[in-house]
Structure formats: C-alpha cells, structure tokens
Amino acid sequence: MxxxxxxxxxxxxxxxxxxxxxxxxxxxxxxxxxxxxxxxxxxxxxxxxxxxxxxxxxxxxxxxxxxxxxxxxxxxxxxxxxGEVTRERASALLGNYFYFRHVTIDDIYQVRIALEPLLAGSLAGRLSDAQLGELEAIMEAYAEPAADAEEERRQHVASLRFHARLSDFGGNALLGFFIGFMAQILTDLTVYKRLYTTPNHDLWEKGRQHQIDLIAALRSGDSARAKAVMRSHMEMARDLMEAQQAEVLKRFIAE
CATH class of the missing domain: 1.10.10.10 (Winged helix-like DNA-binding domain superfamily/Winged helix DNA-binding domain)
Incomplete structure (x- = not known):
C-alpha cells in the first residue's frame, strides 16, 4: 500500500x-x-x-x-x-451548521423551555402599550380556530412569529437571537414537513389562552406569572409538536 x-x-x-x-x-x-x-x-x-x-x-x-x-x-x-450582518443572514449561516446534524423536536424545546420563560419574566412590566399591542395584533391571525389543515399551519407560523417578536423586545441581543432562531427552525419544520394535518380546537384554545394570560402578566408586571405561563405554554407546544411529528412518520410508513 x-x-x-x-x-x-x-x-x-x-x-x-x-x-x-x-x-x-x-x-x-x-x-x-x-x-x-x-x-x-x-x-x-x-x-x-x-x-x-x-x-x-x-x-x-x-x-x-x-x-x-x-x-x-x-x-x-x-x-x-x-458591512452589517443581519439576523436573517446569521440565522441562515447557523442553520447551515445544523443542516446535516440530527436535531430533534425535544432538542429544540429543551432550549425553548430554558430560555423563553427567562425572557418573559425579564420583560414583565417593561413593555410599552405599543409593543403589547403589536403582540395582540399578531394574535388576530389566529383569533378563530382553523377550518382546515392549511389554515392550521398558517396559524402555527403566526404563533411562532409572536414568540420571535417578543424576543425582539428584550435587551439581551444574544438571548433574543437564539429564541428567534428556534422559532425559525420550527417555522421551517411546520412548512416543509407539513406537521399540521388536521385542526385541533382544544390545542388552539389552550395555546391562545396561554398567550392571552402571558400578555396580562407582562402588562401587570407579574414576572413570576409570566415565567410560569410561558413554561406551561412551551411544555404544551413540545408535546404537540412531538405528537404531530410521530403522526406524520406513522402516516409516511403506512403509505
């Protein structure tokens, strides 16, 4: 040789x-x-x-x-x-790093559960009426339950935009970037893997109520409540995404 x-x-x-x-x-x-x-x-x-x-x-x-x-x-x-590296460009470059790595729904939500309650607690009592109004305006995109699978996906993407926008309001650029990055990954999964196939009224209602409660806690300055609501919301979202991913896989195997 x-x-x-x-x-x-x-x-x-x-x-x-x-x-x-x-x-x-x-x-x-x-x-x-x-x-x-x-x-x-x-x-x-x-x-x-x-x-x-x-x-x-x-x-x-x-x-x-x-x-x-x-x-x-x-x-x-x-x-x-x-030059100025935009958040979108930085997210795209970081996304390339993870492209060939196996990142699970649980991996993503471990990060979200650790970071997003922290962000929510830090913003309690600090957001302006205009910022709170902007979050409420995003929620108008899913004010009513979805009528079909396509609308269900659009509503979920809008819900993720709520979290990305909330991260923009924090004073910690690093924390905001990673939360926004996680929201973008989940948006891509929702669109490309078509995780949402049938409307789920119960989950829509619980998820939206979480965000209503979160805005109330942010408006009143209740940091502990904001953290608790966000953590509950993240845990519910993780269970939903994992269940949807399992359903898509099961259907794929059956086909």
Missing amino acids: AENPPQDPGARSRRSRPLHVADAIKDWVVERGLQPGDRLPGEAELIDRFGMAKGTIREAMRLLQAQGLIETKTGPGGGSFV
Missing part, C-alpha cells in the same frame, strides 16, 4: 494566511470603532498595514465579504465598506 505523501507545513501556513489577515482586519475595525457603512482603507494601504502580498489581502477580503462583514461597491465613490 502506497504511503500518503508528507504534508508541507509551509503549504498549510500559506493557506491559513488569508484567514489570519481576515481576523486581523476584523480586529482593526473593532479597535478603530468603525460602524456599518464606514469606508475601509484601499488595497495598497491594507498591503502596507498588514505586510501581506496582494493575493493574500484580496483572498482575506473575499472571505470577509462572504461572511457579510464587508461590502464592496464599484463605480464613483466605490470601495470596500464595513
């Missing part, structure tokens, strides 16, 4: 140079306090500042552009500028 040729440590180093330069550029941007939209130095200045060849600088900039951290514009006034 032929031996594998020895790897060239220098080749590994050369391949990693653009990564190191990309990290150095990010550090420099942070140290300078640059904000999205601010212009970055031109290529010649970057070559001089970081002491790297033109090809290495260009590859580092391409890496940063692929990550959404810089934007390049052509024409008059063009150049490279600090």
